[in-house]
Amino acid sequence: xxxxxxxxxxxxxxxxxxxxxxxxxxxxxxxxxxxxxxxxxxxxxxxxxxxxxxxxxxxxxxxxxxxxxxxxxxxxxxxxxxxxxxxxxxxxxxxxxxxxxxxxxxxxxxxxxxxxxxxxxxxxxxxxxxxxxxxxxxxxxxxxxxxxxxxxxxxxxxxxxxxxxxxxxxxxxxxxxxxxxxxxxxxxxxxxxxxxxxxxxxxxxxxxxxxxxxxxxxxxxxxxxxxxxxxxxxxxxx
Amino acid sequence: xxxxxxxxxxxxxxxxxxxxxxxxxxxxxxxxxxxxxxxxxxxxxxxxxxxxxxxxxxxxxxxxxxxxxxxxxxxxxxxxxxxxxxxxxxxxxxxxxxxxxxxxxxxxxxxxxxxxxxxxxxxxxxxxxxxxxxxxxxxxxxxxxxxxxxxxxxxxxxxxxxxxxxxxxxxxxxxxxxxxxxxxxxxxxxxxxxxxxxxxxxxxxxxxxxxxxxxxxxxxxxxxxxxxxxxxxxxxxxxxxxxxxxxxxxxxxxxxxxxxxxxxxxxxxxxxxxxxxxxxxxxxxxxxxxxxxxxxxxxxxxxxxxxxxxxxxxxxxxxxxxxxxxxxxxx
Numbered sequence: 343x344x345x346x347x348x349x350x351x352x353x354x355x356x357x358x359x360x361x362x363x364x365x366x367x368x369x370x371x372x373x374x375x376x377x378x379x380x381x382x383x384x385x386x387x388x389x390x391x392x393x394x395x396x397x398x399x400x401x402x403x404x405x406x407x408x409x410x411x412x413x414x415x416x417x418x419x420x421x422x423x424x425x426x427x428x429x430x431x432x433x434x435x436x437x438x439x440x441x442x443x444x445x446x447x448x449x450x451x452x453x454x455x456x457x458x459x460x461x462x463x464x465x466x467x468x469x470x471x472x473x474x475x476x477x478x479x480x481x482x483x484x485x486x487x488x489x490x491x492x493x494x495x496x497x498x499x500x501x502x503x504x505x506x507x508x509x510x511x512x513x514x515x516x517x518x519x520x521x522x523x524x525x526x527x528x529x530x531x532x533x534x535x536x537x538x539x540x541x542x543x544x545x546x547x548x549x550x551x552x553x554x555x556x557x558x559x560x561x562x563x564x565x566x567x568x569x570x571x572x573x574x575x576x577x578x579x580x
Numbered sequence: 581x582x583x584x585x586x587x588x589x590x591x592x593x594x595x596x597x598x599x600x601x602x603x604x605x606x607x608x609x610x611x612x613x614x615x616x617x618x619x620x621x622x623x624x625x626x627x628x629x630x631x632x633x634x635x636x637x638x639x640x641x642x643x644x645x646x647x648x649x650x651x652x653x654x655x656x657x658x659x660x661x662x663x664x665x666x667x668x669x670x671x672x673x674x675x676x677x678x679x680x681x682x683x684x685x686x687x688x689x690x691x692x693x694x695x696x697x698x699x700x701x702x703x704x705x706x707x708x709x710x711x712x713x714x715x716x717x718x719x720x721x722x723x724x725x726x727x728x729x730x731x732x733x734x735x736x737x738x739x740x741x742x743x744x745x746x747x748x749x750x751x752x753x754x755x756x757x758x759x760x761x762x763x764x765x766x767x768x769x770x771x772x773x774x775x776x777x778x779x780x781x782x783x784x785x786x787x788x789x790x791x792x793x794x795x796x797x798x799x800x801x802x803x804x805x806x807x808x809x810x811x812x813x814x815x816x817x818x819x820x821x822x823x824x825x826x827x828x829x830x831x832x833x834x835x836x837x838x839x840x841x842x843x844x845x846x847x848x849x850x851x852x853x854x855x856x857x858x859x860x861x862x863x864x865x866x867x868x869x870x871x872x873x874x875x876x877x878x879x880x881x882x883x884x885x886x887x888x889x890x891x892x893x894x895x896x897x898x899x900x901x902x903x904x905x906x907x908x909x910x911x
Contacts, residue, residue: 405881411680412669412876413732476884481869489867546867548777548848549677 346437346529347449348514348522383450390451394458397425398465415473422466427536427556429459434533434563441570453509456529460506467499491542498535501528530567533560639663639803646719646801648739654722661734661877663803669876670810671728672829673777674763674770681772682810688769689830691814698746700836701756706749710814714800716749717741721804722797727859727892729823731885733873738818739801744792746834752788756836759791760784761817761828778844784828785841785855786819789901795820795894821894823857854911858902859892863911 401421404410410417433455440448475482485492505526507513514522537560541553640663672682675689694710708716719739727733747759765781767773773780790796797818800807807813812829819826825845835841845853852866861871872885891898902910 412665413679413874414881415874416732473881474885481871485869491867543867546849546852546865547677551677551775 346523346526348519348526379447383447386447387451387454391454394429394455397421397428397462415469419466419469419474422462422469423540424552426459426462426466427540429455429462430529430533430536431556431559431563433459434529434560438563438566438570457506457509460502463499463502491539494535494542495539498532498539501532501535505529505532530564533564536560639805640667640808643805643808645804646739646806648719648721648801648804651720651722654720654724656723656725656735658723658725658735658875659878660723660737661875665877666734666736666802667808667810671730671824672772672810672812673775674765674772674780674782674830675810676772677775677777683808685771686809686813688771689764689809689813690769691809694814694832696815696831696834698750698834700760701753701838702836703751703753704749708746713746713798713815717745719800724795724797724818724820725892726818726820726824726827727873727888729825729853729857729865729870731868731870731873732876733888733892734876737803738797738799739804740797740799740818742794743796743798743817744794746798747792750834750836752836755838757788758837758839758841759786759788760833760835760837760841761786761831762833762835763828764830764832778848779842782828782844783841784817784826784843785837786826787840787901788836790819790898793898793901795897821858821891821898823859825853826857856902856907856910858898858907858911859888860890860907860911861888862890863908 401410401418404417405414433452436448436452436455440446471477471482475485486496487493505528508517508522508525517525537553537557540556541550544550544553668683669679670682671679672686675682675685692710696708696710696713697705698708699705718741720741721737721739723735723737725733726736743759761784763782763784764770765773786796797820799812799816799818800814802808802811807816812827812831815831816829817827817831826843840855843855846855846857859870864870870888873888874885875883878886889895
């Protein structure tokens, strides 16, 4: 399971987008092509950024037009929680899809998608401590300690925060590639904790259709990595 | 007329002097809604105003009216929850697990003909056709708080009469210790039954004294109309001092039994849902605290939850039934 590669930390070329090609001493023609690629990548990033903001925009519009239903806070809590999970799944899907399709540029979207998972996780967390608990620290403390579904959710959030803080390139340099890589493998644990959080919450009313769906997706995404890791190990001695 | 007995049945510990007459609080409510809407629209544009006004509009114009005498002993100072919220935010798993599912899918429920079988340990078992049941006793309107185990609450103007009226006519024998309520389980009418979420049919139960308590209401309507399907048409019970799931919907059997009957959520998870399930802010549900509740339709997004009252505020009428019982053990 070694698919977490730190982003390259070599000196930034002018574009800041194609360090490997630049470092390999590309010809003038390929440099021009790189420029076109970088421009394309910038547009792709803008489109993905806007698409990832859609769930947030939807909540705002629903809020303004009174479409959040009879219990708006519950709606916001469920919605932000679900989108955190969706963003986590998409982030975890980047590496398998890249390996299957050979589209290496996908890797450039990974950090942004991971940060969106953290963004929705943060909204989810704020909804809980503000609207649900009303900043009652005593009550929050008890919840985190005594209620397993909140304990694991809180754990996942703290880990996500650690990954978000160490997401800039400068942090990769600071930590060193190996340590950074090790830390960012926590995303696997975050995925598992998030599924537990969702599952245990819904188990109270035996309403497990959705948790089962997300559990299957996360399990699949982790299983692919195991398959790749085993295959890589088998290939090595040859 | 408010008799001495009725005065006792007020369902709140608030002194009489502080209880607002209905017309006054309804006017006040409209004003608060408008003021709140004005404040909110400064923040969020004019959309809020549209909803506040629509909430004040009378309920579904297509629904059948049901005349009932408002019982002055069961008014509340609380603002009544908007009809739209009461009828679109429901836990009724026979029609789906989302809160909005019952409003979308309960149209398939056939409420006529409908027979309620009163049976078991009694001298006069009887099958009541629903229309006979409606005429058995004059209907009254009672405003009750409704507290869901999930931590939200509503204030609902129900229409019905005390369940005790049915029980008295059935003349239960001395071995009748509990009353069991069975909900319809027809997969043709109830799409949610295909999911084995609980052991269908939905079953609930009360101890005989709880069932006979004057608060326990055999309910056939709300907001001056017959019960909407998603709220448990054509007949349900309402037990306002217990969590909402104790109030069985769309009832086809009322059965007198000698032992504590199996009840739906208690059977699924006995450590989470007790047989009694009296509203109790001191006894948490394992997954969440029960100390506070979100009052549906109250205020805006920035309104904090309100404290939950012991026995949902009905302690005066019901606490004596549980004297000497450890309510942590018998939660």
